[in-house]
Amino acid sequence: MKAVRFHEHGGLDVLRQEDVPEPGPGDVVRASAGGVGEGQRVLVQPGLSCGRCAACLGGQDNLCRSYGLVGYQSEGGYAELVTVPVENIVPIPDHIGFREAAAFPFTFLSAWHMLVTKAALRLGETVLILAAGSGLGQAAIQVALAQGARVIVTAGSDEKLARARELGAHEGIDHYRDDIAKEVRRFTDRGGVDVVFEHVGQATWEPSMKSLKRGGRLVTCGATTGPSVSMDIRHLFSRQISLIGSYMGSKGELLRAAELFFDGRFTPVVDSSFPLAAAVDAQRRLEDKSQFGKVVLDV
């Protein structure tokens, strides 16, 4: 079968399409996070865990000591076939397309765990969602709206801000042009937001902290622009800010989020799709930062 792999770290030029042996019989799934070759169409739970420890059996498999991700600690979806454990497949109804199904698990599971489980975002609260045009950002908008929150987003262009508003975001901030914290104060009658949805890291950490109201919660799952930040601890305790780390989510949470996907309340936004052989072009699309939503590989 065909697979796109790399054998050394580097730029896009290290990605190569190669002929590799097919995985053995068992739970063979076709497409990048897509469906089974014959029979049941499914999507793939991205989290891998032991299934036997207290964390796993307590429904918090993303706290398992051996937690990993399909494609990170195992062979991944840049291939015509991929093998995953049977507990990692979720059947999808006929009306759900493979591209939308592929765009769903990683983004909505992360956003759900961050906003619903970790930050406990509630009806009537205000949330600031950074980088709304990313796969994670579009999912966070939809999860936050489902919780009944008021949603302020940032994005890098007027076009992306318009797309975010189409999804239901109430206010938009151009994170290249505008001062994020200043705009947040303007939109919140100088009060700040209850929750900041962080995944950008270094470039936005300071405005994210400044955008919180007293007692606010900052939940983060990423460091796209860099992992090192500095912080005045006096602001942390005097303003009683909570910093919350989040990584993926549990299998049970994905099943709950999937119910809202299957009944049409969540719609994963697919920016574009590329054939497997053009995986380099798909990666370039992400590096250009021009996308709104997920970039999907077709096989």
Ligand SMILES: [Zn+2]
């Ligand atoms: Zn475990």
